[in-house]
Amino acid sequence: NAGVTQTPKFRVLKTGQSMTLLCAQDMNHEYMYWYRQDPGMGLRLIHYSVGEGTTAKGEVPDGYNVSRLKKQNFLLGLESAAPSQTSVYFCASSYSVGQGALQETQYFGPGTRLLVL
Amino acid sequence: KQEVTQIPAALSVPEGENLVLNCSFTDSAIYNLQWFRQDPGKGLTSLLLIQSSQREQTSGRLNASLDKSSGRSTLYIAASQPGDSATYLCAVGFSGSARQLTFGSGTQLTVLP
Numbered sequence: 001n002a003g004v005t006q007t008p009k010f011r012v013l014k015t016g017q018s019m020t021l022l023c024a025q026d027m028n029h030e031y032m033y034w035y036r037q038d039p040g041m042g043l044r045l046i047h048y049s050v051g052e053g054t055t056a057k058g059e060v061p062d063g064y065n066v067s068r069l070k071k072q073n074f075l076l077g078l079e080s081a082a083p084s085q086t087s088v089y090f091c092a093s094s095y096s097v098g099q100g101a102l103q104e105t106q107y108f109g110p111g112t113r114l115l116v117l
Numbered sequence: 118k119q120e121v122t123q124i125p126a127a128l129s130v131p132e133g134e135n136l137v138l139n140c141s142f143t144d145s146a147i148y149n150l151q152w153f154r155q156d157p158g159k160g161l162t163s164l165l166l167i168q169s170s171q172r173e174q175t176s177g178r179l180n181a182s183l184d185k186s187s188g189r190s191t192l193y194i195a196a197s198q199p200g201d202s203a204t205y206l207c208a209v210g211f212s213g214s215a216r217q218l219t220f221g222s223g224t225q226l227t228v229l230p
Contacts, residue, residue, distance in 0.1 A: 092161075
């Protein structure tokens with residue numbers, strides 16, 4: 001299994017450009033997440049999905065949109081990139097073992113480094 | 118606001134030393150607490166997950182404890198090795214937002230040979 005993969009690994013954008021980050025998992029996990037990591041601030045949740053066709057907002061959703069058209073894929077879109085969106089973006093996935101969130105370990109992808117000029 | 122704090126931000130120890138990393142959180146109503154490891158330029162790897170009903174979890178040289186009443190968790194690393202050098206992140210699943218993990222900013226550990 002490849003686990004969680006992210007495409008691209010690195011991208012440079014100009015302010016106002018748009019792009020889509022792709023996350024794919026081959027573990028048949030129900031839940032998927034997008035985080036951003038900034039220096040000194042840990043990871044912050046952008047959006048998440050509890051199943052195919054569903055999405056929900058996290059802590060910092062503004063400026064981002066997501067879609068979960070297939071169970072194995074979770075897309076993060078930036079419609080009009082801003083320098084404040086320069087960050088490292090991580091995707092993660094998890095599954096339920098029957099006790100809700102109590103035992104859900106999240107599995108992370110390698111990250112996408114995004115620089116917005 | 119629910120927050121997770123990790124102090125110190127960086128720690129350097131000689132090889133072989135036992136060490137403790139600290140994590141504190143502002144709300145005792147939690148589902149679970151997880152410790153992750155992050156190597157430079159890499160994603161996060163889950164080390165240990167402690168459910169709210171548990172007091173500790175062990176994996177090899179790692180032992181994580183949880184004290185909900187005081188809002189604290191510790192990650193104990195025994196007989197540290199240079200390969201343990203990484204950033205260690207604590208993440209809490211607070212009740213009411215169980216699938217939204219709140220992360221600390223991490224402790225960057227360097228184990229000197």
